[in-house]
Amino acid sequence: MITSISTARPALQLCAASLLLLATAVPGRALDEASQVALGKTEYIAHCAACHGAGGKGDGPVAEVLAKKPLDLTRISARYSGQFPRDAVQQVIDGRNMINPHGDRGMPVWGNRYFQSAMSLAEGVPHDVDVQALAFGRVAALVTYLEAIQE
Numbered sequence: 001m002i003t004s005i006s007t008a009r010p011a012l013q014l015c016a017a018s019l020l021l022l023a024t025a026v027p028g029r030a031l032d033e034a035s036q037v038a039l040g041k042t043e044y045i046a047h048c049a050a051c052h053g054a055g056g057k058g059d060g061p062v063a064e065v066l067a068k069k070p071l072d073l074t075r076i077s078a079r080y081s082g083q084f085p086r087d088a089v090q091q092v093i094d095g096r097n098m099i100n101p102h103g104d105r106g107m108p109v110w111g112n113r114y115f116q117s118a119m120s121l122a123e124g125v126p127h128d129v130d131v132q133a134l135a136f137g138r139v140a141a142l143v144t145y146l147e148a149i150q151e
């Protein structure tokens with residue numbers, strides 16, 4: 001099923017642009033770091049800033065009404081004794097492997113959304129598309145961007 005483009009058009013256009021950028025990257029070769037940071041930033045502003053704030057400080061407009069406050073994303077390394085925990089951050093953003101016995105987590109499960117969106121994008125493409133890799137690429141770009149904004 002192809003999801004309607006008419007809903008949330010600006011956000012979807014951004015997603016489609018980022019996905020196409022990833023899809024044109026040589027398979028098996030990651031985007032260089034500067035491109036990942038640029039892509040991650042676009043993705044961040046579109047999907048994360050509302051809660052975490054444009055600068056990552058946890059002061060986005062939506063933060064006020066959340067029961068769980070978003071964390072300051074510029075201080076992740078500081079919270080992990082100076083080491084940026086790439087894998088853990090990747091897991092938190094993807095969210096599909098997170099078990100949450102104590103009720104709702106404050107973070108949306110981005111892995112599912114990126115997977116769905118990669119599926120609908122791949123629908124119209126006349127050759128094989130590695131849907132998991134597309135979804136993973138978006139999360140990886142976000143992780144690289146977050147690593148770049150650590151204080």
Ligand code: HEC
Nearest residue numbers: 047048051068069070071076089092093105106107110142
């Ligand atoms: C609906 C609000 C909301 C949105 C949108 C959101 N987050 Fe979060 N995020 C939270 C909250 C609340 C937490 C606090 C932890 C929790 O859920 O228990 C959090 C935690 C995190 C953490 C863990 C930080 C740490 O030090 O443990 C990371 C990383 C993160 N978010 C990244 C992102 C990224 C990247 C996006 C965009 C793709 C995003 N968030 C979008 C609300 C949000």
